[in-house]
Amino acid sequence: MRVGVVGVGCTKFGVHEKTIQELAFDAVKEALEDANLSKDDIDISVVGTSNTRGYELMPAVPINEYCGFAGKGPIRVEAACATGSAAFYTAYSSIISGMADIAIAIGVEKMTELNTPTSLAVGGRSGSYLWEFHQYGTTFPGYYAMHASAHMKKYGTTPEQLAMVAVKNHRNASKNPKAHFPKEITLEKAVSSRYVAYPLKLFDCCPISDGASAAILASDKKIKELGLEAVYVDGIGFSSDSANLTRREDYAGLKATAESAKMAYRKANIENPVKSLDVACLHDCFTIAEIMAYEDLGFCKKGEGGKFVEEGRSDFGGDLPVNTFGGLKAKGHPLGATGLAMIYEVVKQLREEAGELQVDLENYKALIHNIGGTGHFGWVFILGV
Amino acid sequence: MIIEGRELTFKHNIPVTSFERYWKGLENGKVYGTVCKSCGEKFYPPQPDCSNCYSSDVEWVEITGEGVVECFTEQHSFPAGFEFLNESYIIAVARFGDFKVVGWSRDKIDVGDRVSMETDRDETGVWKVYFRRV
Numbered sequence: 001m002r003v004g005v006v007g008v009g010c011t012k013f014g015v016h017e018k019t020i021q022e023l024a025f026d027a028v029k030e031a032l033e034d035a036n037l038s039k040d041d042i043d044i045s046v047v048g049t050s051n052t053r054g055y056e057l058m059p060a061v062p063i064n065e066y067c068g069f070a071g072k073g074p075i076r077v078e079a080a081c082a083t084g085s086a087a088f089y090t091a092y093s094s095i096i097s098g099m100a101d102i103a104i105a106i107g108v109e110k111m112t113e114l115n116t117p118t119s120l121a122v123g124g125r126s127g128s129y130l131w132e133f134h135q136y137g138t139t140f141p142g143y144y145a146m147h148a149s150a151h152m153k154k155y156g157t158t159p160e161q162l163a164m165v166a167v168k169n170h171r172n173a174s175k176n177p178k179a180h181f182p183k184e185i186t187l188e189k190a191v192s193s194r195y196v197a198y199p200l201k202l203f204d205c206c207p208i209s210d211g212a213s214a215a216i217l218a219s220d221k222k223i224k225e226l227g228l229e230a231v232y233v234d235g236i237g238f239s240s241d242s243a244n245l246t247r248r249e250d251y252a253g254l255k256a257t258a259e260s261a262k263m264a265y266r267k268a269n270i271e272n273p274v275k276s277l278d279v280a281c282l283h284d285c286f287t288i289a290e291i292m293a294y295e296d297l298g299f300c301k302k303g304e305g306g307k308f309v310e311e312g313r314s315d316f317g318g319d320l321p322v323n324t325f326g327g328l329k330a331k332g333h334p335l336g337a338t339g340l341a342m343i344y345e346v347v348k349q350l351r352e353e354a355g356e357l358q359v360d361l362e363n364y365k366a367l368i369h370n371i372g373g374t375g376h377f378g379w380v381f382i383l384g385v
Numbered sequence: 386m387i388i389e390g391r392e393l394t395f396k397h398n399i400p401v402t403s404f405e406r407y408w409k410g411l412e413n414g415k416v417y418g419t420v421c422k423s424c425g426e427k428f429y430p431p432q433p434d435c436s437n438c439y440s441s442d443v444e445w446v447e448i449t450g451e452g453v454v455e456c457f458t459e460q461h462s463f464p465a466g467f468e469f470l471n472e473s474y475i476i477a478v479a480r481f482g483d484f485k486v487v488g489w490s491r492d493k494i495d496v497g498d499r500v501s502m503e504t505d506r507d508e509t510g511v512w513k514v515y516f517r518r519v
Contacts, residue, residue, distance in 0.1 A: 017386070113390075116462075117463060117465040118464075120463070121464035121465035121467075131430040131487065134511065135511060135514075136476050136487055136488070136489055137463070137464055137467040137474065137476070138476060139460060142458045142476060146457060146458045146478065149458060149496055153496035194461070195461045195473075196462055197460050197462070244430060245478055245485075245487060246429050246478060246485040246486060247428075247485070251455055
């Protein structure tokens with residue numbers, strides 16, 4: 001059996017004066033309309049939300065009720081910044097197992113209901129609380145900053161190369177009305193911004209955003225029966241790593257990325273990702289994360305990620321365009337919504353519906369790389385038509 | 386329109402009984418890890434159970450000597466709970482033989498620098514490891 005994505009929806013990312021269920025509703029509505037299905041066609045719903053910042057502490061049921069899915073699930077999943085991917089996998093599994101013919105994965109996050117110091121203290125708990133945040137006041141930018149310090153020392157990656165990721169992704173976001181920051185920035189502005197967590201500066205960091213996204217998945221039998229248009233799931237890879245930083249072998253990359261990529265490539269028969277893929281969504285919560293991902297996904301050799309962006313190889317017209325809708329960096333990163341917003345992006349690209357941001361398609365294959373924490377969760381998906 | 390939610394405060398009572406020795410050690414200037422007596426797996430932070438072979442027979446060992454900085458950051462933004470800090474603070478991971486340890490650094494450091502360890506408590510009374518460049 002094959003499983004395909006038959007409908008996608010995504011809200012604008014940014015600061016929304018809406019409840020979590022209202023945001024989810026907007027994404028679900030777009031996905032249902034996109035699939036040309038009604039809510040009654042859905043067999044089961046999966047709600048992905050980290051929701052460590054919102055006022056509704058157990059939001060899956062209120063979201064499910066608001067979207068008219070009462071009685072169909074919900075299964076709530078959480079995998080930090082990779083929550084959307086865990087939701088997608090759960091919906092996929094419900095179909096592959098034969099328990100459902102059509103499933104919806106909803107990813108949503110309300111991050112702006114708290115002030116910034118509280119939000120930092122929540123994100124700083126994403127490792128192993130007692131041994132990291134409690135004693136040392138780790139923050140999420142701080143975790144990636146530590147990886148950046150190792151990468152820069154080991155491979156000579158420069159602050160300018162980090163900033164080039166931000167400049168590229170902001171340029172892409174400037175043509176995406178759904179992005180939190182749809183505006184270009186200059187290299188000079190990025191490099192001269194203040195430090196948040198050395199060596200990472202303000203423009204190396206993604207914003208704190210609200211947003212929702214949704215994907216409707218169906219079995220190939222149902223797709224045929226209803227005459228739906230589908231983008232198929234060709235390969236899934238998953239992995240994870242230690243909670244404690246002290247139990248990592250190395251800080252200049254993420255093992256969870258390399259391991260999940262290996263699994264997904266094997267399942268999708270991909271030997272040379274740069275040649276086999278047309279577009280990729282990488283997890284660029286911080287600029288260093290995109291650079292490490294080029295390497296850990298095998299787009300270039302270890303240590304050459306800085307050059308990969310500097311030479312324009314991840315830009316439009318390059319070897320493999322990365323984060324064409326602006327990435328987490330400029331489009332925004334509402335944790336639960338991010339993985340499914342990547343599904344939204346590659347589905348739009350593979351259907352040639354990306355407008356100004358459309359990439360050239362040769363193989364009709366795309367990659368999604370979604371990380372939770374600093375490699376605490378790793379997901380890679382290969383989609384194709 | 387925005388309305389304010391009812392206040393909710395979490396201040397957890399954290400059970401540290403099985404690794405009390407670690408916290409007492411910090412008060413005496415000692416930093417402990419654990420080693421599994423059955424398979425030899427080493428743990429920092431220390432833990433009373435072995436995640437590798439599932440034995441619960443572990444030995445407490447003091448981590449000493451000089452370490453090498455593997456990664457670090459200097460934090461310029463302060464999360465809730467750390468408002469008492471009025472200047473940027475350095476968090477690092479350093480390798481001491483088979484153990485990697487997290488700590489605050491009292492000196493400016495870089496990846497590859499050699500450091501020693503000492504313990505102290507911060508203004509909120511939380512004991513921790515501090516690195517000094519050697």
